[in-house]
Amino acid sequence: MSKILVCYKWVLDEQDIRVNAADASLDSSRAKYKISDYDKNAIEEAVLLQEGQGATVDAVTFGGDAVKQSLKDLLSRGPDKVFYIADPSADKADGYVTAGVIAAAARKTGPYDLIICGEGSADSYNQQVAPRLAANLGLPSITYVQSLKLEGGRVVATRKLGDCTEVVTVEGPAVVSVVPEINKPRIPSLKQVLAAAKKPAEEIKIADLGLSPKQLTAKTVSLTVKGFVMNRKNILFKEPAQADNVAKLVAALAKEGVC
Amino acid sequence: MSADEKFDAIIIGAGPAGAACAYVLAREGKSVLMVERGVTAGSKNVTGGRLYTYAMEMVEPGLYKRAPLQRKVVREQIMMLGTKSAVTVDYADFEFGEDVPQSYTVLRAPFDEWFAAEAEAKGAMVATGILVDELLEENGKIVGIKAGEDEMYADVVIAADGVNSLIGQKTGLRSDITPHLVGVGVKEIIELPDDVIAARFNLSGDEGAARLALGCTEGTSGGMFFYTNKGSVSLGIVFNPEQAAKRGKKIQEILQDLKMHPAIAPLIEGGTTAEYGAHLVPEVGLSGMPKKLYRDGLVMVGDAAGFGINTGVIIRGIDLAIVSGLAAANAVIEADGAAAVGPLYEKQLEKLSLMPSMRLFAGWHNILEMPRMFSEYPALANDAMRFMFTVDGKVPARMDKAMLQIVRRHVTFGQLLADGWRGYRAL
Numbered sequence: 001m002s003k004i005l006v007c008y009k010w011v012l013d014e015q016d017i018r019v020n021a022a023d024a025s026l027d028s029s030r031a032k033y034k035i036s037d038y039d040k041n042a043i044e045e046a047v048l049l050q051e052g053q054g055a056t057v058d059a060v061t062f063g064g065d066a067v068k069q070s071l072k073d074l075l076s077r078g079p080d081k082v083f084y085i086a087d088p089s090a091d092k093a094d095g096y097v098t099a100g101v102i103a104a105a106a107r108k109t110g111p112y113d114l115i116i117c118g119e120g121s122a123d124s125y126n127q128q129v130a131p132r133l134a135a136n137l138g139l140p141s142i143t144y145v146q147s148l149k150l151e152g153g154r155v156v157a158t159r160k161l162g163d164c165t166e167v168v169t170v171e172g173p174a175v176v177s178v179v180p181e182i183n184k185p186r187i188p189s190l191k192q193v194l195a196a197a198k199k200p201a202e203e204i205k206i207a208d209l210g211l212s213p214k215q216l217t218a219k220t221v222s223l224t225v226k227g228f229v230m231n232r233k234n235i236l237f238k239e240p241a242q243a244d245n246v247a248k249l250v251a252a253l254a255k256e257g258v259c
Numbered sequence: 260m261s262a263d264e265k266f267d268a269i270i271i272g273a274g275p276a277g278a279a280c281a282y283v284l285a286r287e288g289k290s291v292l293m294v295e296r297g298v299t300a301g302s303k304n305v306t307g308g309r310l311y312t313y314a315m316e317m318v319e320p321g322l323y324k325r326a327p328l329q330r331k332v333v334r335e336q337i338m339m340l341g342t343k344s345a346v347t348v349d350y351a352d353f354e355f356g357e358d359v360p361q362s363y364t365v366l367r368a369p370f371d372e373w374f375a376a377e378a379e380a381k382g383a384m385v386a387t388g389i390l391v392d393e394l395l396e397e398n399g400k401i402v403g404i405k406a407g408e409d410e411m412y413a414d415v416v417i418a419a420d421g422v423n424s425l426i427g428q429k430t431g432l433r434s435d436i437t438p439h440l441v442g443v444g445v446k447e448i449i450e451l452p453d454d455v456i457a458a459r460f461n462l463s464g465d466e467g468a469a470r471l472a473l474g475c476t477e478g479t480s481g482g483m484f485f486y487t488n489k490g491s492v493s494l495g496i497v498f499n500p501e502q503a504a505k506r507g508k509k510i511q512e513i514l515q516d517l518k519m520h521p522a523i524a525p526l527i528e529g530g531t532t533a534e535y536g537a538h539l540v541p542e543v544g545l546s547g548m549p550k551k552l553y554r555d556g557l558v559m560v561g562d563a564a565g566f567g568i569n570t571g572v573i574i575r576g577i578d579l580a581i582v583s584g585l586a587a588a589n590a591v592i593e594a595d596g597a598a599a600v601g602p603l604y605e606k607q608l609e610k611l612s613l614m615p616s617m618r619l620f621a622g623w624h625n626i627l628e629m630p631r632m633f634s635e636y637p638a639l640a641n642d643a644m645r646f647m648f649t650v651d652g653k654v655p656a657r658m659d660k661a662m663l664q665i666v667r668r669h670v671t672f673g674q675l676l677a678d679g680w681r682g683y684r685a686l
C-alpha cells in the first residue's frame with residue numbers, strides 16, 4: 001500500500017486581518033487561523049487516493065505554537081496521522097527553512113511514495129516549499145497539478161499551464177503541488193470529526209531534526225508588510241429633496257473626473 | 260451501534276445554553292457530544308450583549324473570571340429620543356461593580372468559543388461545522404440525532420438550537436415561529452479606542468455602561484441598545500417585524516437613522532464598523548413558550564424553549580439560557596432512566612427560579628407592545644424638557660397649563676388611562 005505525506009500550513013484567515021488606516025500596518029490581533037486553502041485541496045487529494053486505491057496518509061505541518069489548534073480540523077479531513085513541528089522560529093521562516101524542516105521530518109517519518117503540497121500558501125503564496133522540498137529530498141517535482149493518478153510506483157499528473165495542459169509521468173516517489181481545480185475539499189462529517197479525536201498526533205521537536213543554525217536561518221527577510229488602503233472620501237449628501245442629492249452627487253463625481 | 264456511537268447526552272447547539280449544559284455534564288463525568296453548525300461556536304450568534312453574572316456563578320463559582328468578558332456594568336442608562344433631542348437618565352451604581360460584579364458586557368464570538376472550549380476541557384466532545392438535520396425516534400422516544408449521513412445515539416438529546424428551533428419543531432413541541440412571537444434584532448460592533456469610550460461614557464478602568472433607548476424606532480415597537488466593550492461599542496435595535504413591515508421601513512434604514520441621531524452620532528463618531536448581524540429574539544416571554552419543554556428522550560433549553568425577559572430596561576436571554584442549560588444538566592445527572600429527565604428538568608426550572616421569573620414578567624410584553632411607548636411618550640418627555648429649559652425672552656406659559664397642553668398634544672386622557680390600566684394589569 002502506498003504511503004502519502006501531505007503538507008499543510010496553519011495560516012491567519014485573511015478575512016480577519018485589518019488594515020490600520022493611519023499607517024497601512026496590519027492588525028491581526030483578532031484574526032483566527034485556518035488551514036491554508038490550497039492545502040485543503042492537497043489534503044483532499046491525498047484522501048481521495050487513500051479511498052480510491054488504499055493508502056496511508058500522514059500529514060505534516062510546521063508553524064508557531066498555534067499549529068496545535070489545527071490538529072483536530074486536519075484529522076477530521078481524513079489523514080490517518082499528523083506530525084507537527086511547533087516552534088516560534090516558524091514566524092520568521094521562509095520557503096528555504098520550511099522546506100528544510102519538512103524534508104528533515106519526512107526523512108524521519110517516511111519514506112513516502114508521494115508527497116502532496118498546495119501550490120502556494122494563502123498568506124505569502126511564494127510557491128517555494130514544494131519544489132525546494134523535492135530538491136532537498138532529491139525527488140522529482142511536479143507543480144501546478146490539476147489532476148493526479150498513482151499507477152503502481154508511477155505518478156501521472158496533468159499540469160495546468162496558462163491556456164494549455166501538460167501530462168507528465170514520473171517514476172515515484174515525487175513531490176507534487178496542486179491547484180484548486182483539482183478537487184473540491186469536502187466538509188468533514190460528524191463521524192469524521194469524532195474519529196479525529198482518536199487519531200494520533202505526534203510532535204516532532206525542531207531540535208531533534210539535526211538541522212544546523214544556518215539551515216534554520218531564513219534567506220529571505222521581510223522588511224515590512226503593509227496593507228493596501230483605499231481612502232474613502234466620506235461625503236454625505238443630506239438635502240431634503242432626493243433630486244438635489246443626485247445633482248450634488250453627479251457634480252462631485254464630475255469634479256473627481258469619474259463621470 | 261458501537262459504544263462510541265452512544266452518549267449519555269447529545270446537545271444540539273453550542274450557544275450559552277448548550278455550552279453550560281455540556282460543561283456541567285462533562286464535569287460530572289457524563290459522556291457528552293455537543294454539535295454546532297457554526298465553523299466555531301459563537302460564529303453565528305448575535306447578542307447585544309450583556310451577561311448577568313449570577314448565571315455563571317450558578318454553573319460554577321468563579322467561572323466568570325476565566326471568561327473573555329468585556330466591561331463590568333456600573334452605569335445603567337435610559338434614553339428617550341425626540342427628533343432632535345434626548346432625555347437621558349444615567350444611574351451610576353458602583354456597588355454593581357463590586358465583589359462579583361452584577362453584569363458584564365460580552366461579545367458572543369469570543370465568549371461562546373471560550374465556553375465551548377471549557378466544556379471540551381472537561382471532557383465533552385465538541386463537533387463544530389456540523390448541522391443536525393433530524394432526530395432519531397424509536398417507539399415514540401427520541402434516541403439520537405442525524406447529521407448528514409451520520410447517526411449518533413444518546414439517552415437524552417438536549418435541544419439548545421436557539422430561537423428558531425428547528426429541532427423543537429420536529430419534535431412537535433414548538434410550532435413554526437410567527438412574526439408576533441419574535442423581535443428582530445440588528446446590531447453593529449463599532450470599534451473605538453478605550454480612552455475614547457471611557458471619555459464619552461464617563462467610565463474609568465474596566466467599568467462599562469449599558470444604555471437602552473426608546474423612541475428611536477419611529478413608533479415601531481422596539482428599542483435601541485448600546486453596550487460598551489473593550490475597544491468597541493455594540494449598538495443595535497430590537498423591534499417588531501410585523502409593525503416595521505407595515506410602516507415600510509427597512510431594517511438598515513431604521514438602524515442608520517438611529518446612528519445619525521444628533522444625540523447618538525457623537526458617541527460613535529470616528530469609529531469603524533467591525534461586524535454587522537441580524538437575529539431573531541424571543542419577545543413575548545411566558546406566553547411565547549411551548550406548553551411542554553420535553554418529550555421522552557429530549558428536553559429544550561435556552562431560546563429554543565423561549566426563555567427571554569424584556570422589560571424595556573432589562574433584556575435577559577443569555578443568563579436564562581445558561582440557567583436552563585444547568586437545569587437540564589442537573590436533571591440528567593439526577594435521573595435514573597431517560598424517562599425521568601423531563602419531569603426533573605421542570606422541577607429544576609422551578610428550583611433555580613427560572614420559571615417563577617418568567618411568570619412574574621409574563622405580562623410585560625403587553626406594555627412594550629403599546630405603540631405609544633415608542634413614539635408618543637418619548638416625544639412627550641422631550642417636549643416637557645424643552646418647555647422647562649427654554650428661555651427666549653418671552654413670557655413663558657404657566658407651568659401647569661403648558662404641561663397639560665404638552666400631554667394633550669401627544670395623547671388623549673382616554674389613551675393615558677387605558678395605557679395606565681394596561682400597564683398596571685401587566686405587572
Ligand SMILES: Cc1cc2nc3c(=O)[nH]c(=O)nc-3n(C[C@H](O)[C@H](O)[C@H](O)COP(=O)(O)OP(=O)(O)OC[C@H]3O[C@@H](n4cnc5c(N)ncnc54)[C@H](O)[C@@H]3O)c2cc1C
Nearest residue numbers: 272274275276296307308309391420421444561562576577
Ligand atoms: C440583537 C440581540 C440582542 C440581545 N441582547 C441580549 C443581551 O444584552 N443580554 C441577554 O442576556 N440576551 C440578549 N439577547 C438574547 C440572547 O442572545 C439569547 O437569549 C441567547 O443567545 C440564547 O442562547 P441559546 O444558547 O439558547 O441560543 P443561541 O445563542 O441562539 O445558540 C444556539 C446555537 O445553536 C446552533 N444551532 C442551531 N441549529 C442547529 C442545528 N440544527 N445543528 C447544530 N447547531 C445548531 C446555532 O448555530 C447557535 O450557535 C439578545 C438577542 C439579540 C438577537
